[in-house]
Structures are given as structure tokens and as C-alpha cells.
Amino acid sequence: xxxxxxxxxxxxxxxxxxxxxxxxxxxxxxxxxxxxxxxxxxxxxxxxxxxxxxxxxxxxxxxxxxxxxxxxxxxxxxxxxxxxxxxxxxxxxxxxxxxxxxxxxxxxxxxxxxxxxxxxxxxxxxxxxxxxxxxxxxxxxxxxxxxxxxxxxxxxxxxxxxxxxxxxxxxxxxxxxxxxxxxxxxxxxxxxxxxxxxxxxxxxxxxxxxxxxxxxxxxxxxxxxxxxxxxxxxxxxxxxxxxxxxxxxxxxxxxxxxxxxxxxxxxxxxxxxxxxxxxxxxxxxxxxxxxxxxx
Numbered sequence: 001x002x003x004x005x006x007x008x009x010x011x012x013x014x015x016x017x018x019x020x021x022x023x024x025x026x027x028x029x030x031x032x033x034x035x036x037x038x039x040x041x042x043x044x045x046x047x048x049x050x051x052x053x054x055x056x057x058x059x060x061x062x063x064x065x066x067x068x069x070x071x072x073x074x075x076x077x078x079x080x081x082x083x084x085x086x087x088x089x090x091x092x093x094x095x096x097x098x099x100x101x102x103x104x105x106x107x108x109x110x111x112x113x114x115x116x117x118x119x120x121x122x123x124x125x126x127x128x129x130x131x132x133x134x135x136x137x138x139x140x141x142x143x144x145x146x147x148x149x150x151x152x153x154x155x156x157x158x159x160x161x162x163x164x165x166x167x168x169x170x171x172x173x174x175x176x177x178x179x180x181x182x183x184x185x186x187x188x189x190x191x192x193x194x195x196x197x198x199x200x201x202x203x204x205x206x207x208x209x210x211x212x213x214x215x216x217x218x219x220x221x222x223x224x225x226x227x228x229x230x231x232x233x234x235x236x237x238x239x240x241x242x243x244x245x246x247x248x249x250x251x252x253x254x255x256x257x258x259x260x261x262x263x264x265x266x267x268x269x270x271x272x273x274x275x276x277x278x279x280x281x282x283x284x285x286x287x288x289x290x291x292x293x294x295x
Contacts, residue, residue: 004066005073006039006059009284013037017254018272024253025166025246028239033162036281039288046288062291072137073287075208079130079137080279082204117176119195120265121187124171125221126201127275131167132224133208134279138286143210144220146227153231158285163278165239168232169246170274174265178242181233188222 003011012035013019019035026033036042043055043062066073132149135141141148156164172180176187193214196202202217209217235241243261250264251257257264268274 002074004063005077005280005284005287006042006062006066008077008280009039009042010037012277012280018274018277020253021170021250021268021272022162022166022274022278024250025169026162027249027252028169028241028245029162029165031157031161033159033278036159039284042281042284043288043292046285047292057295058288058291061295062287065287065291072140073283076134076137076283077280079134079205079208080276080283082201083127083130083279084273084276085200085204117183117187118190119198120171120175121184122191122195122221123199123201124167124184125188125191125225126196126199126205127167127171128228129209129221129224130201130205130275131164132227133205134283137208138283143208146223149224150227150231153228159278159281163275163282164232164235165241166274166278168236168241169243170265170268172232173236173241173243173246174261174268177261181229181236184225184229185222188218188225191218193218 014035014037022033022035036045039059039062040055043058044050047054047058049055065071132146133143135149135152136143136145139148153164168181172184176183196214196218206217209220211217211220247257247261247264259267
């Protein structure tokens with residue numbers, strides 16, 4: 001039997017490069033980010049109660065929902081997993097196993113070769129599509145519920161808001177520049193079907209993307225990005241995000257960076273799991289909220 005959502009939550013690392021990167025970027029987001037890796041702690045936070053009997057009851061209900069095949073929690077996690085595999089395969093470098101403090105190795109990781117702007121835009125588009133599809137899976141909605149997704153973005157908080165800040169910084173501003181969001185529509189218009197097939201995430205997501213074939217899927221991705229862009233632009237202006245600001249925030253936890261911004265983006269793709277990490281936390285939170293409401 002595969003792990004439940006809460007078991008996946010409890011397997012998340014408490015300290016590694018991913019956690020350090022998220023803590024760094026979390027300094028730019030009001031409320032920051034807490035690395036919750038305990039199911040009981042998450043349930044207690046959602047319930048506002050530390051009653052062991054109540055926590056056990058909510059967890060039991062959450063596990064039932066998690067294992068139900070007709071529920072979309074496992075499929076939502078599979079989307080974040082697909083994004084994670086794509087990052088690693090695209091980077092082509094080994095993951096660092098352990099980190100024990102600040103990371104002077106950043107100064108030694110040189111000559112990272114960023115991908116082309118077109119492929120970077122396609123990768124960003126797939127991540128937005130994964131976010132949209134995970135949202136619909138968790139909430140039992142059709143995959144093309146663009147309006148519901150747009151409305152939900154306004155309520156994003158906690159790990160979901162930090163995930164979006166990381167997405168904007170790591171996948172847009174750092175690799176594509178501070179005008180990245182304004183360039184996205186043009187760049188996505190240059191993405192061909194063969195480009196989509198180059199991204200490992202696509203193979204893991206294709207069965208969940210509405211429509212048949214790469215052409216339909218590219219259309220879905222572009223519409224999803226269009227839905228996301230307005231909100232993302234507001235996030236950038238509201239938080240004053242920029243590539244420089246992102247690097248400065250990351251240096252508070254990762255140590256000095258001496259490469260280009262696009263090389264930093266490549267480094268983060270290769271060595272961190274920010275999307276899967278916070279995605280697991282967000283799916284777990286939504287699951288616990290539902291379980292708590294049902295008992």
C-alpha cells in the first residue's frame with residue numbers, strides 16, 4: 001500500500017537545501033514559512049486544539065480520505081512529484097545528500113548551464129498547470145476550472161503562498177529576468193510540441209491534462225498561465241520581488257552566491273524540491289481541514 005498523505009508529510013526533511021531555500025525566500029513573504037513535518041502538529045494547528053483523542057480522530061479520517069481512490073489527494077501529490085523529477089532530470093547533476101549549516105559549496109558550483117528561455121518558459125508553464133490540476137484534484141473539480149483556480153489564488157496562504165513566491169523567483173525572475181512575467185506569453189507562443197516532450201514532467205502529467213495530444217495540452221498550459229499571471233504580477237509588485245531581492249534572501253540561509261542569476265536558478269532546480277515539499281504540505285493541510293470538518 002502506498003504511503004498516505006500524512007505519512008508523506010512526515011517523511012519530508014527537516015533540514016536540507018530545500019528547507020534552507022524555502023526559509024530564505026520565506027523572509028520575503030508576510031508570515032514567512034514554517035516547515036511542518038508532523039501530522040499531529042498540523043492537525044493541532046488546523047483544529048486549534050492539542051487534545052490527543054481529537055487529533056487521533058482527525059488523523060484516522062484523513063487517512064481514510066487519503067486512501068480513497070475516488071479522491072484526488074494522491075493524484076495531486078503525483079503532479080508535484082512529476083515536477084520534481086523534471087527538475088532533477090533537466091539539471092543532470094547529483095543531489096547533495098546532507099547539509100550541515102551554511103552552504104559554502106555554492107561558491108564551488110560553477111559552470112551551470114541554464115536551459116533556453118523557451119524551455120524555461122515551458123517548464124514554468126508546466127508547473128503552473130501542475131498547480132492548477134492539483135487544486136482541482138484536491139477539491140474534486142474538473143481539470144479546466146480556471147475561474148475557480150483564479151479565485152483560490154487570492155486566498156493562498158502559508159506554504160501555498162511561499163510556493164508561489166518561490167515559483168515566481170526561482171522559475172521566472174532568476175532565469176528570465178525581472179520582466180519575465182511580461183515576456184511569458186511571447187515565450188510560450190514559441191514553445192513547440194517537441195519542446196514539451198523534452199520536459200520529463202510532461203510524461204507524468206499528460207494523462208491529467210484536459211484535451212488530447214500536445215497541441216491541446218499546450219493550449220491548456222497557456223490558458224492556465226494566463227489565469228495565473230495577473231495574480232502573480234500582483235504578488236511581485238506587492239512584495240517588491242526581483243531577481244536581486246531573491247538572491248539576497250537566499251544568501252541569508254544558503255550563503256554567498258557568486259554566479260549569475262540564471263545559474264542560481266539552475267542550481268535550485270537541481271538541488272532543491274521546493275515545489276514537491278510545499279505541495280505535500282499544502283495537500284496535507286487541505287486534507288486535514290476536510291477531515292476535521294467531517295468528524
